[in-house]
Amino acid sequence: MTFHSMWAELVPIGRSSASGGYRRYAWTPADLDCRAWFKEQAESRGLAYEVDRNGNQWAWLGDPDAGDAVVTGSHLDSVPDGGAFDGPLGVVSSFAALDELRARGTDLAKPLAVVNFGDEEGARFGLACVGSRLTAGQLTREQAHRLTDGEGVTLARAMEAAGYDPDTVGPDPERLARIGAFVELHVEQGRALDLTGDRVGIASAIWPHGRWRFDFRGEANHAGTTRLTDRHDPMLSYAETVLAARREAELAGAVATFGKIAVEPNGVNAIPSLVRGWLDSRAEDQGRLDAVVAGIEKAAGEYAAAHGIALDVVRESFTPVVEFDHALRDELARILGKDTGITVPVLGTGAGHDAGILSGRIPTAMLFVRNPTGVSHSPAEFAAEDDCVAGVLALADVLEGLARR
Incomplete structure (x- = not known):
């Protein structure tokens, strides 16, 4: 054949x-x-x-x-x-x-x-x-x-x-x-x-490469009646973290990608209570990869704190x-x-x-x-x-x- x-x-x-x-x-x-x-x-x-x-x-x-x-x-x-x-x-x-x-x-x-x-x-x-x-x-x-x-x-x-x-x-x-x-x-x-x-x-x-899960936990609420100043919207922290990942990767000559996301309750007219995003990052050497991921985690923590969001980061896999x-x-x-x-x-x-x-x-x-x-x-x-x-x-x-x- x-x-x-x-x-x-x-x-x-x-x-x-x-x-x-x-x-x-x-x-x-x-x-x-x-x-x-x-x-x-x-x-x-x-x-x-x-x-x-x-x-x-x-x-x-x-x-x-x-x-x-x-x-x-x-x-x-x-x-x-x-x-x-x-x-x-x-x-x-x-x-x-x-x-x-x-x-x-x-x-x-x-x-x-x-x-x-x-x-x-x-x-x-x-x-x-x-x-x-x-x-x-x-x-x-x-x-x-x-x-x-x-x-x-x-x-x-x-x-x-x-x-x-x-x-x-x-x-x-x-x-x-x-x-x-x-x-x-x-x-x-x-x-x-x-x-x-x-x-x-x-x-x-x-x-070297790995996958990290970022869990941004906020407060579900009505999209039409909740004032912007009263919101604890995890989507904002997630979005800012995606942009931070791009910046950190560019600075280090590496790559970083948020390619998968899960949202709860996932309603068009609901502020999310949870946004879970998965980061894939890779670099030519271990030092650069560590620097990229550390920079992304630091930025995510700062954004989460600014919006009253709880953040958990879990490394799900890693290959040296x-x-x-x-x-x-x-x-x-x-x-x-x-x-x-x-x-x-x-x-x-x-x-x-x-x-x-x-x-x-x-x-x-x-x-x-x-x-x-x-x-x-x-x-x-x-x-x-x-x-x-x-x-x-x-x-x-x-x-x-x-x-x-």
């Missing part, structure tokens, strides 16, 4: 006719359809298919217990109304790269595997990379069971409803011990490759800077440049990935495929098919070089 035909099969799953974006949230029917697609791809190639204790899917060529396996893959879930490429490009490219190796008649000395990590985006339960975090021991069973979606459904209940056993989730050191290297291909979430004219790049590091394995990164550069002599660009990213989560336990690396607009997490996300094919060939070269090493 070609890259094009696999892509065509996957494209309709979970796509909103209203927005054109994707709503493939963890353990929903769209996610289960994606999982069924993965299983079908594995079995149609005669690969050994399995699901681990955390719901991650694996397709093996060779004996998994032989050790020192070379693994590739990504995820199939999406952010709300996300694009087609973030995650799925890595999974489709992995199967296509495996097909390419078979067509070449490559004699592999190590087992290969393709993986689909579950709930990478965190769109439903609010925590990114759940499948890989559980596997790497960064999330405990108890913590996972406490995660809930916007409707109050727990992760455990959602898994159970989808036919999976939530009581098995947790660290999986035995599985990680099988893996000698993990290489994740991903569409670039920026324009660095487009600006240099390169189709494929190698990741150097992932910026990830430096990808230097030896593996250099090996990728050597493999991709050995026949052409071309230097493949190496670039950092502000986006989190499963490869970053696993990097503390096993050698990991990433390949990026050119994104001509730099748009991601949007229906406008795009990569040209010839660039995608170039990514497949680059991944095949890397897998071949690592598995024959």
